Amino acid sequence: MFELHRANIAYGDQVALRNISLHIEAGERVAFIGPSGAGKTTLLKTLYEQRPHDASFVHQHYALVPQLSAFHNVYMGRLDRYSVWKNLHNLVWPRRDTKAEIVPLLDDLGLAPFAFKRVAALSGGQQQRTAIARAMYRASRVMFADEPVSSVDPHQAGMVLERIMKSQQTVILSLHAVELALEYAQRIIGLRLGSIVFDLPASQVSPSHLAQLYQPC
Ligand SMILES: Nc1ncnc2c1ncn2[C@@H]1O[C@H](COP(=O)(O)OP(=O)(O)OP(=O)(O)O)[C@@H](O)[C@H]1O
Incomplete structure (x- = not known):
C-alpha cells in the first residue's frame, strides 16, 4: 500500500529523513516513535502524499475552523x-x-x-x-494521525486510540507516549535523527531498543 525506497527528504538544506526504506501493507496499525525532530511528521506527510485521495490526516494542530x-x-x-x-x-x-x-x-x-x-x-x-x-x-481507507492524543487527558487517551484503531482499516500515527504506542499499535518504527533505528512488532520492542532511540546526542 505504501512504499519508500532509500528516500531522502529535506527542507532546503535541512535534511529531515535519510535513506528511508519502508513497506506498509493494508490493514496495518503502525506507530512512529522517537525524540522531537526525529522526522515522524515528515514521514507521515511523505506517505500521505502517496495516497491523499483515500486517506485522512489528523494534524498536530487540529486544522479545524474555529468559528x-x-x-x-x-x-x-x-x-x-x-x-x-x-x-x-x-x-x-x-x-x-x-x-x-x-x-x-x-x-x-x-x-x-x-x-x-x-x-x-x-x-x-x-x-x-x-x-x-x-x-x-x-471513513477513508487509511488514517494518518500526528500525535493524536497529545492534548487528551491520560484517562481518555487509551479510549481514543482504541476508537481510532477500530474505526479504520489502516492506521499510521506518530506518538510521543511510547507506552500507548506499544499497547495500541501492532508495528513500531523507531526514528532518530531522520533514520529508522528499528522496525519491529510491538511485542518485540525492548527497553534496550528504546534506550537506543532516546539516548542523549
Ligand atoms: N518546514 C520546515 N522547514 C525546515 N525544517 C523543518 C521543517 N519541518 C521540519 N523541519 C526539520 O525537519 C526535521 C524533522 O522534523 P519533524 O517535524 O518531521 O520531526 P518530528 O519527529 O515530527 O518532531 P516532533 O516530535 O517535535 O513533532 C527537524 O530537524 C525539523 O527541524
Missing part, C-alpha cells in the same frame, strides 16, 4: 463527497439524517454535549477529539 461547531467541522470530512445543495443545507440547518451519522460519532469520543458549540470555545483536548471525529467520519 464553526464541532458538528460542522466533522461534516467537513465529507464535504467533497456531497452536493453543493446538501452542503449548504447542512451548514444552515443540519439535516436529521446527517445528525444521526455525526452525533453518535461525537458521543463515542465523549463530545456529544459539545456537538453544536463553536470549536473556538472548546478545550484543546476537545478540539483534538473533534479533529479525530472528522477523520473517522471521512
Whole structure:
C-alpha cells in the first residue's frame, strides 16, 4: 500500500529523513516513535502524499475552523463527497439524517454535549477529539494521525486510540507516549535523527531498543 525506497527528504538544506526504506501493507496499525525532530511528521506527510485521495490526516494542530461547531467541522470530512445543495443545507440547518451519522460519532469520543458549540470555545483536548471525529467520519481507507492524543487527558487517551484503531482499516500515527504506542499499535518504527533505528512488532520492542532511540546526542 505504501512504499519508500532509500528516500531522502529535506527542507532546503535541512535534511529531515535519510535513506528511508519502508513497506506498509493494508490493514496495518503502525506507530512512529522517537525524540522531537526525529522526522515522524515528515514521514507521515511523505506517505500521505502517496495516497491523499483515500486517506485522512489528523494534524498536530487540529486544522479545524474555529468559528464553526464541532458538528460542522466533522461534516467537513465529507464535504467533497456531497452536493453543493446538501452542503449548504447542512451548514444552515443540519439535516436529521446527517445528525444521526455525526452525533453518535461525537458521543463515542465523549463530545456529544459539545456537538453544536463553536470549536473556538472548546478545550484543546476537545478540539483534538473533534479533529479525530472528522477523520473517522471521512471513513477513508487509511488514517494518518500526528500525535493524536497529545492534548487528551491520560484517562481518555487509551479510549481514543482504541476508537481510532477500530474505526479504520489502516492506521499510521506518530506518538510521543511510547507506552500507548506499544499497547495500541501492532508495528513500531523507531526514528532518530531522520533514520529508522528499528522496525519491529510491538511485542518485540525492548527497553534496550528504546534506550537506543532516546539516548542523549
Ligand atoms: N518546514 C520546515 N522547514 C525546515 N525544517 C523543518 C521543517 N519541518 C521540519 N523541519 C526539520 O525537519 C526535521 C524533522 O522534523 P519533524 O517535524 O518531521 O520531526 P518530528 O519527529 O515530527 O518532531 P516532533 O516530535 O517535535 O513533532 C527537524 O530537524 C525539523 O527541524
